Amino acid sequence: MYLNDIGRMYIDGKWVMSESGQTRKILNPATEEIIATVTEGSKFDVQKAIVSARRAFDKDGWANSKARDRAELLLKLADLLEQDCKEMSILETLNNGKPLREAEYDIQDAVNQLKYYAGLTTKPHGQTYDVPDDMQSMVVREPIGVVGQIIPWNYPLVMAIQKIAPAIAAGCTVVIKPAEQTPLTLIRFFHLIDQVGFPNGVLNLVLGEGKIVGTELVKSELIDKIAFTGGTETGRSIMKVAADTIKKVGLELGGKSPNIVFADADFETAIDYALFGIFANQGQVCSAGSRLLIEESIYERFVEELVNRAKDIEVGNGMDESTEMGPLISQVQLDRVLNYVQIGLEEGATLLCGGKRMNRKGFFFEPTIFTNTTPSMRIVQEEIFGPVLVIQKFKTEEEALELANGTKYGLAGAVFTNDVAKAHRIIKGLRAGITWINTYHPTFNEAPWGGYKQSGIGRELGTFGLEEYLEVKQINISLSVQPSNWFRKKNRTLQSKLVNK
Ligand code: NAD
Numbered sequence: 350m351y352l353n354d355i356g357r358m359y360i361d362g363k364w365v366m367s368e369s370g371q372t373r374k375i376l377n378p379a380t381e382e383i384i385a386t387v388t389e390g391s392k393f394d395v396q397k398a399i400v401s402a403r404r405a406f407d408k409d410g411w412a413n414s415k416a417r418d419r420a421e422l423l424l425k426l427a428d429l430l431e432q433d434c435k436e437m438s439i440l441e442t443l444n445n446g447k448p449l450r451e452a453e454y455d456i457q458d459a460v461n462q463l464k465y466y467a468g469l470t471t472k473p474h475g476q477t478y479d480v481p482d483d484m485q486s487m488v489v490r491e492p493i494g495v496v497g498q499i500i501p502w503n504y505p506l507v508m509a510i511q512k513i514a515p516a517i518a519a520g521c522t523v524v525i526k527p528a529e530q531t532p533l534t535l536i537r538f539f540h541l542i543d544q545v546g547f548p549n550g551v552l553n554l555v556l557g558e559g560k561i562v563g564t565e566l567v568k569s570e571l572i573d574k575i576a577f578t579g580g581t582e583t584g585r586s587i588m589k590v591a592a593d594t595i596k597k598v599g600l601e602l603g604g605k606s607p608n609i610v611f612a613d614a615d616f617e618t619a620i621d622y623a624l625f626g627i628f629a630n631q632g633q634v635c636s637a638g639s640r641l642l643i644e645e646s647i648y649e650r651f652v653e654e655l656v657n658r659a660k661d662i663e664v665g666n667g668m669d670e671s672t673e674m675g676p677l678i679s680q681v682q683l684d685r686v687l688n689y690v691q692i693g694l695e696e697g698a699t700l701l702c703g704g705k706r707m708n709r710k711g712f713f714f715e716p717t718i719f720t721n722t723t724p725s726m727r728i729v730q731e732e733i734f735g736p737v738l739v740i741q742k743f744k745t746e747e748e749a750l751e752l753a754n755g756t757k758y759g760l761a762g763a764v765f766t767n768d769v770a771k772a773h774r775i776i777k778g779l780r781a782g783i784t785w786i787n788t789y790h791p792t793f794n795e796a797p798w799g800g801y802k803q804s805g806i807g808r809e810l811g812t813f814g815l816e817e818y819l820e821v822k823q824i825n826i827s828l829s830v831q832p833s834n835w836f837r838k839k840n841r842t843l844q845s846k847l848v849n850k
Pocket of ligand 1: 501502529557558583601602604636732734804805823
């Protein structure tokens, strides 16, 4: 069985162990058992991967590959992944801990991403311009080149394919690095890539620590763009390092997203999505509705019902059918969440439920809700990235918006109300890139994903996601081939035209 093999890197079309000779143990967060061992990449491995991606792009012809051929490769990958959906979902649950039904949803989403970008590959993306001179002026889009992609652990495969699919559609070559904790589904996916038969060097997988392997990608002069999903602090340091080589960066970072419930909302729907907004994927979601803003007149009734329902959530091993919420990813993450609970208590917030590690093996944490918060509290301002909801109370629309926009983040936000005009006023006022009315969390591969403020730079998914992997080139073609005579005093017939810009 696959888990018995040592997980390798895929560099220049070959499965390789790291030169470092070191390995890393991979845990199942629900049992704390070691489920796999993978090779631990060094910066030299990354350099080899980058050189092969560079050669594939510059010399072996990938930059000029046919859009239809790339679309077919993506479609073949989609088919293989679809056939592998069940096993891949199980592996995602074993490695990440999320309930199997969520993993299955993720893998199907990844299949759809491959199909979506396969379709987009062959669609027109040029433009022409009407210019004043006797010229034909046009714009073409070309692949940006070699891209480094760095992936977090909360959606290990879907976040990777969200980056791989548009990069291949655009004609780029790729060196990708999963999070240290969750490399298994991406390794398995590279076995499918191997079967499909991409030219050597087009897609490379490197494993290892962010500070070593990730940094090498960001530093390299041979990489044209970095696409990163992860924490805001890591994003900040990546941007600084990337500045040395004026690399393009796409950053999908953290959030502290407001979910605003007005008194006239459908009560049951708002309760349901308040729970889903924060407790799906154990709250380890960048766009989680981690701040719940409730209108004063329904506050008591809403909070009481919410707490009762949160206490009812079945927390357990993601492989059990009855499980509704799985474990956190690691001991480190569990300690981080525990620390924030302590901070909340010290700040004077009221803990209404949860707040503790569960008394069993695995990194299980109780669904947790805080009230009596003030806007300046750290638990209100900072991303906890776990199943911890902080509640805020408001009286007016203006106050709701002020609270909603009152953090450094701007990733997502939602409003629940039956008043259509009010819903739109709130959404218009929200400084966030992903918003919902009367729902929370549904996302679509067709629509752009990304944040305002310190939640990121650029967009993934949809046509916007493809643009991020393309350069824009203007081409100006003279329709009247003759000298300009700019430097010939006696004959300046074309000069006025050239100046007339
Ligand atoms: P992280 O920033 O610690 O790590 C993310 C990735 O970056 C990992 O692969 C890691 O190895 C690598 N990395 C770490 N330090 C690096 C460095 N100095 N240089 C280069 N690479 C480095 O984040 P995480 O803990 O894996 O994920 C959680 C964070 O990701 C949360 O803040 C969450 O909000 C964010 N996230 C954002 C989105 C989004 O779309 N906006 C989606 C998922 C997760």
